[in-house]
Amino acid sequence: EEKILQVNNLSTSFYTHLGEVQAVRGVSFHVNKGEAIGIVGESGSGKSVTSMSVMKLLQFPGKIKNGEVIFKGKDLVKFNKKDMLKIRGNEIAMIFQDPMTSLNPVYTIGNQIIEAITRHQKMSKSEAKKKAIKMLKLVGIPSPEKRINNYPHEFSGGMRQRAMIAIALSCEPDLLIADEPTTALDVTIQAQILEIMKELKNKINTSIILITHDLGVVADVCSRIVVMYGGLIMEEGSSKEIFYNPKHPYTVGLLKSIPKINVGVRKRLVPIDGTPPDLLKPPTGCPFAARCDHAMNICMSERPEFYEVSEGHRAMCWLLDPEAPPQELKTEA
Numbered sequence: 001e002e003k004i005l006q007v008n009n010l011s012t013s014f015y016t017h018l019g020e021v022q023a024v025r026g027v028s029f030h031v032n033k034g035e036a037i038g039i040v041g042e043s044g045s046g047k048s049v050t051s052m053s054v055m056k057l058l059q060f061p062g063k064i065k066n067g068e069v070i071f072k073g074k075d076l077v078k079f080n081k082k083d084m085l086k087i088r089g090n091e092i093a094m095i096f097q098d099p100m101t102s103l104n105p106v107y108t109i110g111n112q113i114i115e116a117i118t119r120h121q122k123m124s125k126s127e128a129k130k131k132a133i134k135m136l137k138l139v140g141i142p143s144p145e146k147r148i149n150n151y152p153h154e155f156s157g158g159m160r161q162r163a164m165i166a167i168a169l170s171c172e173p174d175l176l177i178a179d180e181p182t183t184a185l186d187v188t189i190q191a192q193i194l195e196i197m198k199e200l201k202n203k204i205n206t207s208i209i210l211i212t213h214d215l216g217v218v219a220d221v222c223s224r225i226v227v228m229y230g231g232l233i234m235e236e237g238s239s240k241e242i243f244y245n246p247k248h249p250y251t252v253g254l255l256k257s258i259p260k261i262n263v264g265v266r267k268r269l270v271p272i273d274g275t276p277p278d279l280l281k282p283p284t285g286c287p288f289a290a291r292c293d294h295a296m297n298i299c300m301s302e303r304p305e306f307y308e309v310s311e312g313h314r315a316m317c318w319l320l321d322p323e324a325p326p327q328e329l330k331t332e333a
């Protein structure tokens with residue numbers, strides 16, 4: 001399979017006056033062409049910093065310290081600002097949680113899509129307008145010929161997120177990075193937006209990285225899932241493996257905390273007790289040890305390596321060591 005993105009041993013730190021915050025501490029993963037993967041973890045896990053590193057959009061004092069971001073065969077870490085401008089919005093596009101902050105309030109939705117198109121593609125204004133209408137139609141905005149003249153505040157939250165997707169996909173990027181794209185939306189709209197992303201992935205053959213704290217969101221859209229915690233990957237596998245055969249206690253904790261709707265009686269949510277580690281002084285052992293019900297002595301002192309569960313499924317947990325005492329991971333509360 002052709003890889004569109006290969007991230008190798010990426011480390012990103014924030015050099016603050018308190019010291020070095022090691023937000024991402026050596027992560028490796030890949031995205032195949034036309035594939036959607038999910039990066040899942042609580043806030044502070046390093047998932048957003050990973051995506052900002054891929055886009056080279058880190059804010060000061062953040063810096064890529066180590067590693068490679070191979071996109072279509074070239075290492076973006078070595079790219080300068082000018083080279084990245086050609087890539088961003090064109091070959092790699094991004095959508096964020098709050099479209100109100102990414103959309104410009106003083107321009108119409110139409111003009112913002114047209115601007116995005118003509119910035120990267122040789123197209124006349126009228127051609128770009130036609131394309132803008134087509135894109136709005138594609139993301140399910142009714143009567144786009146009229147809606148194109150609306151300003152962002154005249155759109156509902158869900159419509160604004162659709163417009164953002166239209167802008168992001170108007171240049172037919174090879175890779176779309178969506179960071180919590182549905183978090184601010186209500187459940188019904190959330191489902192519609194995810195459905196649209198799934199459809200567009202198939203239509204335009206864009207690869208997608210979907211970043212979210214909610215494992216429930218990625219189930220339908222993503223074929224593979226990367227679970228992050230404490231700046232590291234804890235587990236990676238096909239969606240099926242992650243949901244039905246999780247091997248890392250943190251993944252199990254995330255599964256238990258998925259809001260369950262449609263089950264008649266609303267099930268109790270079980271949040272994971274405790275807080276993420278301080279990445280100014282990352283723990284020497286497993287980053288999850290302080291919150292893990294299964295923690296053993298070795299977990300406090302030594303970081304586990306990855307154990308291969310099956311092809312494409314790996315987890316960083318001492319429980320998978322052949323010498324570890326057998327333990328049962330319960331996914332039901």
Ligand code: SF4
Pocket residue numbers: 248249250286287288289290292293294295296299304316317318319
């Ligand atoms: Fe828990 Fe130890 Fe596994 Fe970490 S390595 S998740 S502390 S059992």
Ligand code: MG
Pocket residue numbers: 043047048179180
């Ligand atoms: Mg985030």
